[in-house]
Amino acid sequence: MDRRDFMGSVMAGMAVSQVGKAALSSLPNTAEPLKGARWIRNGLITAGGLHEPFIFVLRRGGESLDARRVHDWNQSETLIRRLKNQGVEVFHTHFYKGFGMAAEMPEMLETKRAAEIAHRYGMKVDTYLQWNTMMYETFFAEEPHAKDWIQRDVSGLPILLTYGYQQSFRYRPCFSNQEYLAYLKKLVRFAVEEVKTDFIHFDNFDLNPEPDSCHSPSCVNGFRNYLKSKYTPEKLRQRFGFENVDHINPPQWNRDNPPEKMAIIFDPAIQEWIDFRCQVMADALRQMAEYAKSLNPEVAIEINPHGITGGNRAWMNAIDHSRLLTSTDAYVTEEENFAEYFPEDGRLVSKIRSYKLARAYDNVLMTQSPSEVATAEKLAFNQTIGTAGSAPLPAWMLDYIAFYRDHRDLFVGTRDLATVGVLRSYPSIAYHNARAQLSAILVEQALIQSRIPFHLIFDGPLPNLSNLKVLVLPDSECLSDDQIAKIRRFVEDGGGLIATGQAGLYDEWRRLRVEPGLNGLADGQQSASAYEEEVGALEISSGLPIRKLVGKGRVVYFPGIPFDGPLPKMEPYFTIDNRFWKRPANWEELIGEIQWAANAEMPVKVSGPEFLVANVVWQPEKQRGMLHLVNYNAKTTPSISSIDVVCRLPEGTTAKTVNLHGLEHIAAIDLPFTTQPRAVSFTVPEMKTYALLAIGW
């Protein structure tokens, strides 16, 4: 079978989700993926139950005078039974908040009792286990050594969680400190062995942005040792100009040079400090996940690091998802990018990026969906409900739960199908978020609003690209020699490449290349700057794209992906939040060139307005594919009619059935369809918020 043919792409769709994992093994200190809990493969619906213990409700203050009654209700048999009857499968409840085991033991035992009830009703139990809080007032009384376990800033003051600084009793523990991790393991053991939890939710999984990073001896010495183990003496000389790193400190800041104003990160020690902070979190998580699974391999591990929000997550919060999600079964995002289209400025806000990230690592995304559209987005991109919310669940959520449970076999075990990959380059985004993140967001936005399925690709190193038809490098400035060689081979073998702006002009340390990295592939790139004392405002070229044939492949270089309209004012840390989330000014050209570079049909073509979004998944062993459609503008355009669809099929097959499912239909509707060579076309007569098309062959 021809590698570039369509079935190849079908397999590619599956392969890419998995390569994401395999690829990570050569990142520094990155481990192979942990084996996940099997039960979660069948999808899940969780709801609670509050996740705050009563001791915290009191210490936080401002509670209602009936707080104890509300608290007891949230672990009562009546509530658990009600959730069970509503289709909820996993009961979410509190377990540990950070006061210390002695202070929380009475409530931990209450949780054990509630877990027994939930298990008796055939439900699974999801327990909240605070990752990142030490309530010192009780904790120090229990464990006097814990004074050495906390994060301390450059002046030695404890680093706090950031809840408007009301909660200054919440210290952050240091994750380089093995004694704290040993304590955390005692809690994990209690949760797994005593409570018999099925699912551990580690909350507050991140670190504070600079200047609030940990300068405790564990971190300072840990950083120096990390550099020594990561690099040979010769590499250290290349990196810093010297090889003795025994006196290197974490970065320090001053009033005139606050970290949030740094547009480009040149300083190699700061770059390495970002890497170290990300790795400390990844290593601590791996220890905890391995420990939990050694006690019970069926315990699912979940963290709350948030998703792809447009922020520079590595730099700000020590989050490199690709190092974390190999240790987890699920992750949480509390980003407030709730699915909605804004007709007044053309923005389409979604969590599609965060869902694609989850799927790339076989994780489930757990997130609130406070509207019907946001819940439809879950079914389309998460392929399960995940978090349903807290009791009482709204009526429409109950409808979606019922729909999902009735159609579960169309969701379980599916793989995303796409032939376009968008690189989210770690060093490009970590060292220059304003440019690389903005370009990635705009390219993704054009694909989302044109209903072209795509994968997110994470580097370190690149996965096997031969399964893609097009790779997009959105201002992926920092590419290693290895990555460039792989990309070149991919094109010569017949792949399509879209490079934009400054793609490939720097190496992975953001050192300016003398010869552009994509020399011979991308023509007409403007020269870029090496070190700059003052980084000016972001300028994006609106020049015309340049096509080129290279080997068997096709390359298009876009000088820039310009924002449509005046660029919103950059926020501190240059976060590309959802004020930027709309199609770029040249989106039509961009989509046209992606199609040209692919040199093949896209898996699906769907007509419709810019607020109609599509996702395609496959179950080849069941000989069917599913097309999910979501109307992001359901608020002002409650229904869309006459949607024309052309769906590619595997070679040698013909369509047998096309069924339309939706919450407004009691039973599936058989749609008439026309068979084309290796494709099927049909028209969806009408849909409201969500439609699911199952195509059997």
Ligand SMILES: [Zn+2]
């Ligand atoms: Zn530390």
